[in-house]
Amino acid sequence: MSVLPIRIYPDPVLRVRCAEVTAFDDELQKLVADMVETMHAAPGVGLAASQVGVEKRVAVVDLSVGQDPDQLLVLVNPLIVMDDGAEVESEGCLSIPEFTEKVDRPFKVEVMAQDAAGAPKRIVAEGWLARAICHEIDHLDGVLFVDHLHGLRRERAKRALKKLVKEQEQREWDAAAPASSG
Amino acid sequence: MKFFGKKNASAQQQYTIDDLIVLERYAEAEQRIHEDLKFKPHDLNLHLKLADVHVGLRNVAKAIDEYGFVADKYAADGFHDRAIAILTKARRLNPMDDTLPQRIERLENARKLEHSRSGALEGFVGGLHAKEGGGTAVMEFQAIWRQLAKSKLLRDLSSDQLKLLFQGVTVVYCDPGQTVADRGSRDEALFVIVGGEVIASIVDRNGVAIDVRSFGPGHIIGEGSLFEHRAWPATYKAKTKVSMLKLTQAGLEICLKGNPDPRGFLDVLRRDQADRDVGQSVARLESDGG
Numbered sequence: 189m190s191v192l193p194i195r196i197y198p199d200p201v202l203r204v205r206c207a208e209v210t211a212f213d214d215e216l217q218k219l220v221a222d223m224v225e226t227m228h229a230a231p232g233v234g235l236a237a238s239q240v241g242v243e244k245r246v247a248v249v250d251l252s253v254g255q256d257p258d259q260l261l262v263l264v265n266p267l268i269v270m271d272d273g274a275e276v277e278s279e280g281c282l283s284i285p286e287f288t289e290k291v292d293r294p295f296k297v298e299v300m301a302q303d304a305a306g307a308p309k310r311i312v313a314e315g316w317l318a319r320a321i322c323h324e325i326d327h328l329d330g331v332l333f334v335d336h337l338h339g340l341r342r343e344r345a346k347r348a349l350k351k352l353v354k355e356q357e358q359r360e361w362d363a364a365a366p367a368s369s370g
Numbered sequence: 371m372k373f374f375g376k377k378n379a380s381a382q383q384q385y386t387i388d389d390l391i392v393l394e395r396y397a398e399a400e401q402r403i404h405e406d407l408k409f410k411p412h413d414l415n416l417h418l419k420l421a422d423v424h425v426g427l428r429n430v431a432k433a434i435d436e437y438g439f440v441a442d443k444y445a446a447d448g449f450h451d452r453a454i455a456i457l458t459k460a461r462r463l464n465p466m467d468d469t470l471p472q473r474i475e476r477l478e479n480a481r482k483l484e485h486s487r488s489g490a491l492e493g494f495v496g497g498l499h500a501k502e503g504g505g506t507a508v509m510e511f512q513a514i515w516r517q518l519a520k521s522k523l524l525r526d527l528s529s530d531q532l533k534l535l536f537q538g539v540t541v542v543y544c545d546p547g548q549t550v551a552d553r554g555s556r557d558e559a560l561f562v563i564v565g566g567e568v569i570a571s572i573v574d575r576n577g578v579a580i581d582v583r584s585f586g587p588g589h590i591i592g593e594g595s596l597f598e599h600r601a602w603p604a605t606y607k608a609k610t611k612v613s614m615l616k617l618t619q620a621g622l623e624i625c626l627k628g629n630p631d632p633r634g635f636l637d638v639l640r641r642d643q644a645d646r647d648v649g650q651s652v653a654r655l656e657s658d659g660g
Contacts, residue, residue, distance in 0.1 A: 198393055203384035330384055342388075349392040 189221045191229045192240040194282050197352045202239050203330040206245045209264050212306035219246060220262050220304045232282045234320040236327030239283050239352040247324035251317055261311065266301035266325050277319060280331050287348035291336050293319045316323055387419055396426040414440050425463065427634035434460045434467065442471070455459065483524060487515055489533035497537035500620050510541065514615070517565045521588030526638045533631055538621030544568075544608035551592065551602040558565075558599065559618050560592040560639060566612030570604040570648045572655065582651045586646065594645030596622065597636065603649035 193200050210218060219242060227235040231253045237246040245265045252259040258280055273295030280288040297318045299311045313321055334345040387406070390399035392414075394414070402422045410416060421436035438458035441469050445453040454477050461470040494500070494511045527535060540560070544550060550568055551557055568585045582604050585591055594600040597619065617639075626632045 198389060200384060203386065203389065205384070309496075323623075335386065335388070346388065346392055353393055 189218075189225045192222050194235075195239055195241050196356065197242075197284050197332070197349055198356065200281065201241050201243065202327070202332060204243050205237055205330045206236075206243045206328045209244050209302075211245060211303065212264075215248070216244075216264075217304055218356065219244070220264075221238045222245050222246065224246045224250070224260065224262075225349035227282075228280050233316075234324045235282065236324045238327050238330070245328045247321075247328060249317070249324060250322065261305050261321070263299070263311075263321070263324065264302040264304060264306070266299050266321070266328070268297050268325060269300050269319075270296075271322075272296040275315070275319070275320070277316070279319065279323060279334055281323070282333065283327075284334065284348065287334075287345065289334070289337055289341050289345060291319075293322050293336075297321060299325075301326065309334050310330045318363070340352075378381075384424050387416075391426065393421065394426060394570055396423045399423045400427070412443075414443055430463050431461055434470070434551060436474070437463075441477070445477055445480060448483060448484060452479050453477050454481070458556055476635060479525075479553055482529075484517070484528040485533045485579060486524065486527075489529040490515065493533035493536035495537075497539070498624060499540045503539055511536075514541065514564050514613070517613075518562070518585050521541040522641075523562060523590070523638065526641075527635070528631075530630060531638075534625045534635070535615075535617075538613040538624035539617050540621070542612070542614050542616045546610055546611040548608045548612075549614075550606040550608060550614075551595070553603065554601045555607040556595065556599070556601050558596050559616055560590060560596040560622075561599050562615040562617070563587055563591070564613040565590045567609040568612055568614075569609045570606050572604050572652055574655075580655060582648055582655070583644075589643050591643060593643070594641040595648070597640055600645065600649075603652050604644055 219237065223235050223240060223246065225238065226240060227233075227248055227250060233253060234247065234249040235249050237244045247266060248261045249263065251260050251263040271294035274292055274294045276290050276292050278288045278316050279291045279293075295318060296312070296314045299313065299321055300308065301311065302308055311321070326333065327337075332348065334342070385393070385395075387399050387402050390396070390402065400420065400423045403416055403423060406416055407413070417436050417440045419434045419655075421440065424433035424436060426428070436482070437456050441453040441456040442585075444456065454474055457470055457474050457477065461467065461474070466472075491508065491511050495508070515524075524532065540612075541564075542561075544566075550561065551559075553572060563585050565587055568589075568591065570582045570585070571579050572582060573579050585606075591606060592602070595602055596619070625635065629635055
């Protein structure tokens with residue numbers, strides 16, 4: 189297992205709609221194991237495959253951040269089949285560091301998915317778990333939590349995203365500097 | 371399989387318009403917005419984004435046009451605060467543009483009027499008109515308000531005063547030719563004409579009716595009779611179908627009870643001095659006639 193680099197906004201892979209998983213092979217098992225380790229190391233409570241640069245419909249969620257193995261959820265080809273209620277809570281994202289904002293999400297969701305071996309499963313989640321699942325499934329569709337914001341919150345998000353873009357440009361500049369000087 | 375970081379060439383096209391603005395790729399953002407606007411020409415968020423893009427492209431005039439368009443739409447839907455905020459933003463782009471302060475001022479007036487409307491409606495629904503069996507039809511009020519919207523009365527009375535006025539008035543309707551008040555009568559009532567036309571006339575010694583003056587929407591008649599207990603100086607008749615707000619002594623008491631500025635309230639109602647003008651005209655006509 190290894191910790192994978194997490195893609196940071198504005199990495200274009202974060203805007204890709206991920207493809208269905210059709211092969212439940214060793215490569216997928218390794219991806220899931222690496223994603224779990226990456227999520228725990230970050231630390232985070234959820235991670236989608238696109239966040240580690242893989243355009244596949246795979247996500248992992250663990251509200252205990254590794255403290256309780258029973259809470260780990262592996263979602264392959266997840267699909268929300270029912271949502272109910274609404275709740276506004278603060279959210280963050282490993283791909284948009286140091287920015288949190290309140291987002292409106294369903295309070296309860298019912299999700300159809302497969303596990304890493306391809307076995308179908310049904311999950312009914314409420315509250316934070318429902319929120320985390322929705323957040324990760326959004327990632328698989330190329331949607332970021334900032335896309336749900338409006339008005340002043342959206343403006344605040346834009347400023348945070350611009351900061352990330354500038355930081356990215358600075359990193360690229362720094363990386364390019366030795367090469368150009370040499 | 372494409373694992374671990376292979377960038378899809380098509381991925382670049384997946385950026386949202388917001389992403390393109392954040393990435394300062396304004397030309398692409400503008401193109402995408404125009405494409406989207408073909409299908410959603412009335413999407414105000416898209417127009418706002420287009421304005422932001424114009425700002426990014428340093429097209430200040432175009433940005434102001436877009437902000438103005440969105441502000442007008444918001445204002446038309448009653449969102450005056452939002453419209454003012456957008457125009458204020460536009461104004462910062464070009465402080466030398468004289469038209470923007472005027473537009474903001476107009477919106478501020480409209481916002482005040484909207485605030486007044488809420489108070490007036492509250493007064494009307496719980497006021498004398500409803501108690502006297504006139505009903506509390508909101509639609510009736512809306513029609514009255516719309517017809518009086520440009521009158522000095524609504525502009526000059528505060529929201530609280532308008533609420534009191536609408537508490538104290540009843541709505542009366544007259545058919546063409548119907549008498550509102552006879553000359554010399556002492557029916558103590560003031561009328562605010564909402565719709566239609568009222569003619570003040572006298573009959574000369576030969577029995578010929580002479581029109582002295584006509585009154586239309588927003589005009590106030592009867593202030594002499596209500597406030598100074600004078601006789602009506604002429605006969606007032608509806609020329610067309612007329613709707614009016616009628617204020618009697620009983621209604622006036624409601625208007626003045628708890629009124630924070632009764633003198634100001636009365637001043638607005640008698641400012642036009644229509645009865646005095648009619649009385650002077652009548653006196654002139656009669657003296658000319660011998």
